[in-house]
Amino acid sequence: xxxxxxxxxxxxxxxxxxxxxxxxxxxxxxxxxxxxxxxxxxxxxxxxxxxxxxxxxxxxxxxxxxxxxxxxxxxxxxxxxxxxxxxxxxxxxxxxxxxxxxxxxxxxxxxxxxxxxxxxxxxxxxxxxxxxxxxxxxxxxxxxxxxxxxxxxxxxxxxxxxxxxxxxxxxxxxxxxxxxxxxxxxxxxxxxxxxxxxxxxxxxxxxxxxxxxxxxxxxxxxxxxxxxxxxxxxxxxxxxxxxxxxxxxxxxxxxxxxxxxxxxxxxxxxxxxxxxxxxxxxxxxxxxxxxxxxxxxxxxxxxxxxxxxxxxxxxxxxxxxxxxxxxxxxxxxxxxxxxxxxxxxxxxxxxxxxxxxxxxxxxxxxxxxxxxxxxxxxxxxxxxxxxxxxxxxxxxxxxxxxxxxxxxxxxxxxxxxxxxxxxxxxxxxxxxxxxxxxxxxxxxxxxxxxxxxxxxxxxxxxxxxxxxxxxxxxxxxxxxxxxxxxxxxxxxxxxxxxxxxxxxxxxxxxxxxxxxxxxxxxxxxxxxxxxxxxxxxxxxxxxxxxxxxxxxxxxxxx
Numbered sequence: 001x002x003x004x005x006x007x008x009x010x011x012x013x014x015x016x017x018x019x020x021x022x023x024x025x026x027x028x029x030x031x032x033x034x035x036x037x038x039x040x041x042x043x044x045x046x047x048x049x050x051x052x053x054x055x056x057x058x059x060x061x062x063x064x065x066x067x068x069x070x071x072x073x074x075x076x077x078x079x080x081x082x083x084x085x086x087x088x089x090x091x092x093x094x095x096x097x098x099x100x101x102x103x104x105x106x107x108x109x110x111x112x113x114x115x116x117x118x119x120x121x122x123x124x125x126x127x128x129x130x131x132x133x134x135x136x137x138x139x140x141x142x143x144x145x146x147x148x149x150x151x152x153x154x155x156x157x158x159x160x161x162x163x164x165x166x167x168x169x170x171x172x173x174x175x176x177x178x179x180x181x182x183x184x185x186x187x188x189x190x191x192x193x194x195x196x197x198x199x200x201x202x203x204x205x206x207x208x209x210x211x212x213x214x215x216x217x218x219x220x221x222x223x224x225x226x227x228x229x230x231x232x233x234x235x236x237x238x239x240x241x242x243x244x245x246x247x248x249x250x251x252x253x254x255x256x257x258x259x260x261x262x263x264x265x266x267x268x269x270x271x272x273x274x275x276x277x278x279x280x281x282x283x284x285x286x287x288x289x290x291x292x293x294x295x296x297x298x299x300x301x302x303x304x305x306x307x308x309x310x311x312x313x314x315x316x317x318x319x320x321x322x323x324x325x326x327x328x329x330x331x332x333x334x335x336x337x338x339x340x341x342x343x344x345x346x347x348x349x350x351x352x353x354x355x356x357x358x359x360x361x362x363x364x365x366x367x368x369x370x371x372x373x374x375x376x377x378x379x380x381x382x383x384x385x386x387x388x389x390x391x392x393x394x395x396x397x398x399x400x401x402x403x404x405x406x407x408x409x410x411x412x413x414x415x416x417x418x419x420x421x422x423x424x425x426x427x428x429x430x431x432x433x434x435x436x437x438x439x440x441x442x443x444x445x446x447x448x449x450x451x452x453x454x455x456x457x458x459x460x461x462x463x464x465x466x467x468x469x470x471x472x473x474x475x476x477x478x479x480x481x482x483x484x485x486x487x488x489x490x491x492x493x494x495x496x497x498x499x500x501x502x503x504x505x506x507x508x509x510x511x512x513x514x515x516x517x518x519x520x521x522x523x524x525x526x527x528x529x530x531x532x533x534x535x536x537x538x539x540x541x542x543x544x545x546x547x548x549x550x551x552x553x554x555x556x557x558x
Contacts, residue, residue: 019072019081021219022109026065026085029215033058036211038409043204046147046195047096047282047297053204055406056095060102061212063092063371066399070369073395075463082113090293091261091316092371096282097148097205099259099295101212103139103286104152107131125174126163129156141273141283141296146192148205154178154185155213172220179213186210254280254297257320258304262292264312272311279303318377336413339435339442340382343390344370344400346423347517347547357430359390366550369396375403379415386439388446389417392426394483416443420450421483423548424512424556428453449558454506456481456499457554458492460518492524496553497531504536508557511539514546515553524553 040054067088086106093102111128158181159174189203190196280298308314345351346365391400404415429446461472467485477495479487489495515525
């Protein structure tokens with residue numbers, strides 16, 4: 001990719017895409033899809049009129065962005081960051097449109113990341129768009145024209161034509177022509193699909209592709225593309241055409257959407273495609289290198305999952321009954337009642353503690369933080385009209401807020417995200433929750449408790465670095481308070497008691513110690529508990545086995 005100036009920009013190894021360019025693009029794409037989400041949802045009549053195409057595409061790109069930023073914050077290099085982006089899109093993809101979009105993004109980013117200084121940027125961009133189109137067609141069991149597939153192909157063909165005429169000097173020239181061609185192809189989709197023509201709309205997935213291409217053009221040029229021609233609004237009640245293959249709410253059509261991630265060899269996936277193709281339609285299988293995202297519409301849910309088990313290890317299985325989705329899309333969703341709590345837990349012991357307190361738990365923690373889609377699913381699954389979310393991690397707060405706003409917009413759920421940045425803050429907050437209070441009062445009390453909790457912990461240095469407390473070497477003990485390194489030592493126990501002393505310097509009545517997987521025998525936690533009892537005999541101490549990775553001990557003072 002290039003910057004907005006005229007000179008081409010190369011990465012650290014001379015390749016034609018920079019992390020800054022990718023970050024700018026994905027931020028613009030997420031914002032643009034967020035703004036267009038309701039519009040795209042309203043256009044959604046094919047293959048299933050469930051009104052979630054915009055939401056699914058938005059969540060897919062948001063998951064890719066979150067994965068990219070998380071790896072960068074962990075100190076990942078350029079290649080690892082690009083791989084995190086594509087893997088995040090794959091794992092966070094939702095619905096037919098989201099899975100196809102993830103494959104498009106994967107193909108584009110991998111081609112751009114592999115470019116060398118000897119290649120023309122314009123030619124690389126053309127090849128990237130062609131790779132995205134080819135990969136998306138290959139991923140779909142029965143490709144249908146008039147969808148996001150044909151919109152993406154139009155962009156690739158426009159870039160190829162420009163290159164053949166010698167009119168493409170830079171990546172931005174290709175994207176400018178490709179985005180314009182995509183908008184024109186979008187306007188033609190009702191001519192290609194009877195369902196769209198009957199409903200008076202353009203294709204929802206195609207509209208999402210246009211939004212993403214427009215974001216890419218803006219990232220390179222700084223210009224905001226003009227509105228696409230021929231864009232027609234959705235009718236209040238779309239009319240389904242029963243003559244179009246894949247219209248899954250027609251009589252006799254598949255009743256369920258089945259999605260799962262699959263750990264499997266590529267050879268096994270070829271047979272899986274054949275099996276699933278015989279069970280239903282709207283089949284999309286994307287991925288590679290041992291991880292796949294599988295999507296299919298079927299009547300026999302068990303058979304679809306069994307096919308995955310035969311091929312490898314399916315996980316994060318999601319089953320949607322189209323009749324229920326249609327009911328929700330018609331604004332007759334089952335009434336939600338009561339209040340629920342959703343908490344991100346970084347270890348099995350912490351998960352048990354939150355569950356005992358009545359929370360719905362989402363697994364998380366450094367290295368495997370939850371996606372927006374996972375938190376949204378947890379919020380939706382509570383069935384409550386009021387939900388309090390405890391992200392318990394600084395980087396998960398943003399993701400939780402996106403999930404909360406989506407749940408509020410789609411289901412009318414009232415969601416409050418308490419910005420807990422540590423597991424122990426979440427434990428303190430959930431300890432004072434009270435469903436009998438008003439929602440606002442409950443959130444206020446939990447927020448106040450979390451904010452008044454002083455927290456820290458200890459870990460081991462993974463590499464040589466300069467911290468706020470001075471230089472460290474691999475294996476050094478690091479003491480942390482409120483996310484900042486404050487102590488560098490050689491002994492974990494001494495470092496932990498140093499942290500405790502600093503936290504208790506401002507007073508306190510209760511110390512909570514949470515031992516991690518590296519303190520499985522509890523010796524570190526026991527030693528720190530003994531120290532508190534000797535040095536601060538009036539302070540109560542509680543010890544829990546949290547099982548969290550990376551941090552042998554987490555500490556809180558209330």
